[in-house]
Structure formats: C-alpha cells, structure tokens
Amino acid sequence: MLRLIVLLLLLANALFYAWSQGYLLAWGTGPTQQSEPQRLAQQVRPQSVQVLPAEELRRLESQFAQDPRPPECLASPMLAEAEVGSLRTVLDSFPPGTWSLEQAVEPARWLVYMGPYPGVEQVARKRAELRQLGVSFEALPNPALEPGLSLGSHATEAAANQQLAALAERGVRTARVALERPEQRGQRLLLPAVDDTLRPRLEELRGVLSTKPLRPCR
Structure with missing residues (x-):
C-alpha cells in the first residue's frame, strides 16, 4: 500500500512538471502563456542601456552640478528714497547694464x-x-x-x-x-539677467535690502 502511494506521488509530480513546462499543450492543457510582444516592439534602442559604475555616476553628477544655471530676472519690492541712496552706493561697483532702478507705484x-x-x-x-x-x-x-x-x-x-x-x-x-x-510711489531695483557670475554679488545687496528681499520678476 505504501509503495502504491509513493508511485502515485511520483506520477503526480511528473505530470505537474510536464504541465508547468508546457509539454502537454499539444493535448490542450498547460499554463497560460505570459507574453507582451507589443511592449518589446515599443522599446527604443534597448541595446544602448548600460549600467554605470559608481565612480562614473559620481563624475557625471559632479559635471551636471557644475553646469551653469540659466540667467534669471530678480526685482526688489518698492523702495523709499533713503533706501535707494544706500543701494546706489553698492550698485555702482556692479557691471554696467546688469541693473536698473525703475519707477514703481503701489495703489491704495x-x-x-x-x-x-x-x-x-x-x-x-x-x-x-x-x-x-x-x-x-x-x-x-x-x-x-x-x-x-x-x-x-x-x-x-x-x-x-x-x-x-x-x-x-x-x-x-x-x-x-x-x-x-494710501497710494505709494518709489523705485524698485531690477536685475534682468542674474547669471552665475553675478549671483555671488547678491550678498552685497542683502545688507541694504534686509527687509525687502529680491524676488523673481513678475
């Protein structure tokens, strides 16, 4: 009796193995085939994908970090006449054409x-x-x-x-x-193209604009 049970278990395992490997598909039975040929067709140059070593990855990250940031336009809120006078003293050392003072009006x-x-x-x-x-x-x-x-x-x-x-x-x-x-009139500082050369010099303006920080132009 025990020998019969062992033989039946061996037969069941053999049948399951044959079924799982698709050997019985010719007889109409077998596991569902998982295939997505449309995804393979949509791949773009899969042969160009490569795994980078850690050292190469760090080198590329460092390179991208050093790439220049695009210039940005910055402007101050409206400034009183006394603030403009102090600001001009600092701005006189900035490269010509990098800044301007324009009239500003804040409505009531x-x-x-x-x-x-x-x-x-x-x-x-x-x-x-x-x-x-x-x-x-x-x-x-x-x-x-x-x-x-x-x-x-x-x-x-x-x-x-x-x-x-x-x-x-x-x-x-x-x-x-x-x-x-009430309506207020004054001037505001405009820096139309602040690039990596000019950005370090913005620290010189913070002492004068301590309560009125520069913001992106609108």
Missing part, C-alpha cells in the same frame, strides 16, 4: 474695518459676535488702526463698499470702509 488699499475699540476686551467681544454670525475676520495689516478688526482688504474703495453692503445683510452693523494704505 481699502479695508472693511471695525474699530478702533477702547481695548482688547471689546475686540474679543466683537470677535465672538462675528463668529456667531459666521463672518470671518483677520488681523489688521496697518498697526495704526489697532485695536480693531479687518473683515476684508480690497484694491478699490468700490469693492470694499460692495463687501460692506453684503455684510450688512448678514447682520454686521458697525463696520465701515477705511483706507488701509
């Missing part, structure tokens, strides 16, 4: 404003009332208007009045439109 901005209040307790009470009405508020961008609340900042007085009317319909009664900031 308007707030939907609540305040000023006698103290922080009144501000906290007003915040609670606004939360109950579902009205959002934010910190004041102009410290001269403290203590108070901003319900929105706008580029035009008309837009601020439009928001004020909408808030009145929601139950906000004591807000008003206030001037957040």
Whole structure:
C-alpha cells in the first residue's frame, strides 16, 4: 500500500512538471502563456542601456552640478528714497547694464474695518459676535488702526463698499470702509539677467535690502 502511494506521488509530480513546462499543450492543457510582444516592439534602442559604475555616476553628477544655471530676472519690492541712496552706493561697483532702478507705484488699499475699540476686551467681544454670525475676520495689516478688526482688504474703495453692503445683510452693523494704505510711489531695483557670475554679488545687496528681499520678476 505504501509503495502504491509513493508511485502515485511520483506520477503526480511528473505530470505537474510536464504541465508547468508546457509539454502537454499539444493535448490542450498547460499554463497560460505570459507574453507582451507589443511592449518589446515599443522599446527604443534597448541595446544602448548600460549600467554605470559608481565612480562614473559620481563624475557625471559632479559635471551636471557644475553646469551653469540659466540667467534669471530678480526685482526688489518698492523702495523709499533713503533706501535707494544706500543701494546706489553698492550698485555702482556692479557691471554696467546688469541693473536698473525703475519707477514703481503701489495703489491704495481699502479695508472693511471695525474699530478702533477702547481695548482688547471689546475686540474679543466683537470677535465672538462675528463668529456667531459666521463672518470671518483677520488681523489688521496697518498697526495704526489697532485695536480693531479687518473683515476684508480690497484694491478699490468700490469693492470694499460692495463687501460692506453684503455684510450688512448678514447682520454686521458697525463696520465701515477705511483706507488701509494710501497710494505709494518709489523705485524698485531690477536685475534682468542674474547669471552665475553675478549671483555671488547678491550678498552685497542683502545688507541694504534686509527687509525687502529680491524676488523673481513678475
């Protein structure tokens, strides 16, 4: 009996091996063939793929890191006249044509404003009332208007009045439109093509532009 069981196991293993290798496909049985000829047809020059040694890979990475970065345009925010004077002293040593100072205008901005209040307790009470009405508020961008609340900042007085009317319909009664900031005029620094030669010299400008860093041109 034991010999029969062993023979049956050997026969089963032999049949499974023949099936898995596809030897029984002629009799209509065998594993599903996994083949994706379309992927092979889409390969582009597979013979050109090569595995690089670690040393060669480091050499190529170093080469790419040393490749020059493309020039970029940088500009400062608007500068006051006193800042421009200090800036010119530094810029006089820069190569000619690498910088310019151009006129800049920042338009006035308007707030939907609540305040000023006698103290922080009144501000906290007003915040609670606004939360109950579902009205959002934010910190004041102009410290001269403290203590108070901003319900929105706008580029035009008309837009601020439009928001004020909408808030009145929601139950906000004591807000008003206030001037957040009058129109400001000044100059801004423009560096139209900062390349790898000029980039190290930007450090010389940071002392003068400490609170007004250079940003990509818009």
